[in-house]
Amino acid sequence: MKLAHGTTVIRNGQLVDGTGAPAVREGVVIATDGRITYAGPAAAAPAVSNATVIDARGGTIMPGLVEAHFHPTYFDVAALEDLDIKYPVEYVTLLACVNTKLALECGYTSARSGGSLFNIDVWLKKGIESDLIPGPRMSTSGREICGVGGLMDWNPDYRKIGMEGLVLLINGADEARAAVRKLVKDGVEWVKTYPTGDAAAPDTNDHHTLCMTYEEMHAVVATAHNHGMKVTGHCRATAGIKNALLAGYDTIEHGTFMDDETLDLLLERRTPVVPALYFELASIQRGPEFGLSQRVIDGHQETLDGGAESARRILRAGGRIGLGGDYGFAWNPHGDYARELTFFVNYVGFTPLETIKCATQTGAEIMGRSNEFGTLTAGKLADILVVDGDVITDISILEDRNRFIAVIQGGIVKAGQLTKPSLPG
Numbered sequence: 001m002k003l004a005h006g007t008t009v010i011r012n013g014q015l016v017d018g019t020g021a022p023a024v025r026e027g028v029v030i031a032t033d034g035r036i037t038y039a040g041p042a043a044a045a046p047a048v049s050n051a052t053v054i055d056a057r058g059g060t061i062m063p064g065l066v067e068a069h070f071h072p073t074y075f076d077v078a079a080l081e082d083l084d085i086k087y088p089v090e091y092v093t094l095l096a097c098v099n100t101k102l103a104l105e106c107g108y109t110s111a112r113s114g115g116s117l118f119n120i121d122v123w124l125k126k127g128i129e130s131d132l133i134p135g136p137r138m139s140t141s142g143r144e145i146c147g148v149g150g151l152m153d154w155n156p157d158y159r160k161i162g163m164e165g166l167v168l169l170i171n172g173a174d175e176a177r178a179a180v181r182k183l184v185k186d187g188v189e190w191v192k193t194y195p196t197g198d199a200a201a202p203d204t205n206d207h208h209t210l211c212m213t214y215e216e217m218h219a220v221v222a223t224a225h226n227h228g229m230k231v232t233g234h235c236r237a238t239a240g241i242k243n244a245l246l247a248g249y250d251t252i253e254h255g256t257f258m259d260d261e262t263l264d265l266l267l268e269r270r271t272p273v274v275p276a277l278y279f280e281l282a283s284i285q286r287g288p289e290f291g292l293s294q295r296v297i298d299g300h301q302e303t304l305d306g307g308a309e310s311a312r313r314i315l316r317a318g319g320r321i322g323l324g325g326d327y328g329f330a331w332n333p334h335g336d337y338a339r340e341l342t343f344f345v346n347y348v349g350f351t352p353l354e355t356i357k358c359a360t361q362t363g364a365e366i367m368g369r370s371n372e373f374g375t376l377t378a379g380k381l382a383d384i385l386v387v388d389g390d391v392i393t394d395i396s397i398l399e400d401r402n403r404f405i406a407v408i409q410g411g412i413v414k415a416g417q418l419t420k421p422s423l424p425g
């Protein structure tokens with residue numbers, strides 16, 4: 001991805017640096033050739049000449065957001081079947097390009113894929129890095145791995161649908177290894193697995209059901225780590241979370257139902273969790289209008305309560321939480337990503353500064369790129385949001401992309417009001 005040439009000064013706004021530190025009331029960020037050279041109080045900023053000046057209009061200057069559980073290929077999913085047979089790969093690829101552009105416009109300058117149809121996210125990343133299409137800096141995941149008969153294996157044999165575009169189905173440790181080896185050749189960075197079920201499948205794979213054995217999970221981790229890949233998994237049931245931690249998973253998606261022993265293990269290993277929890281509230285609130293059964297909605301309520309409690313306990317105990325998740329469903333569409341932040345402030349009880357840290361610094365740590373972005377720190381890439389408003393007082397401002405004065409990636413203004421053409425006077 002190209003970096004800017006020259007120097008930009010962003011001034012006249014409060015500075016929220018993404019570390020969780022209190023906002024600096026009169027902040028300035030200076031970036032030269034796409035990298036931050038100064039971020040701090042205006043009074044201490046070095047003098048610069050020949051700079052482009054961006055006026056934050058008394059609003060907020062903060063790091064670009066990181067979507068830590070992004071499904072670029074999900075689109076208008078109203079039933080699990082919509083994930084595998086609704087559209088051909090050609091059309092899904094086009095939809096995914098629209099979604100990455102939208103994510104950037106929504107202030108997400110980076111994103112970790114939480115699983116993608118076919119290998120589309122690997123090629124999206126290539127397109128974005130080559131400046132062919134706009135989008136977040138990506139970490140890729142490709143096809144997911146699940147045990148036969150598990151959450152992601154819903155087509156009975158008579159349908160003769162192999163699911164090859166969505167998930168690699170495995171039986172036993174040997175097949176788990178074989179599946180990871182396929183992904184190595186695809187160029188995938190994160191192996192996404194399904195250790196547990198979900199409220200969405202109450203009959204056979206509910207949120208307390210295991211969909212992979214410890215042996216299968218351990219084989220995935222050993223093979224993936226051998227090839228320099230990381231492993232994550234959809235973990236709701238307590239035993240599934242525990243298995244994932246013991247097997248050496250690099251992150252946990254959801255981490256819903258945790259007992260004390262599992263929480264201790266998580267904290268000891270410093271494993272980040274991405275709760276992806278607003279999805280549960282959206283499923284409860286809007287499920288009836290999309291025909292979700294009361295049983296499914298009750299399961300989402302149990303998941304929401306358990307997940308919120310676990311997230312609070314993790315953060316209070318000093319653990320790491322990344323934010324993002326599962327946007328692309330009919331009742332939780334792409335573009336709504338920042339609702340996750342408002343939800344964590346209003347419903348879960350994180351402070352705005354804690355929430356922003358989770359959505360920036362911790363997201364970058366999860367991607368393994370915290371030396372490159374995630375905070376406003378000299379030396380890092382100038383991935384910066386300039387927001388018209390005080391996001392500490394009202395974090396929901398971040399939900400409205402019209403409030404972005406500028407979405408900046410590598411020092412280049414990619415979206416926001418400053419990219420809109422001015423009308424002829």
Ligand SMILES: [Zn+2]
Nearest residue numbers: 069071114326
């Ligand atoms: Zn997901």
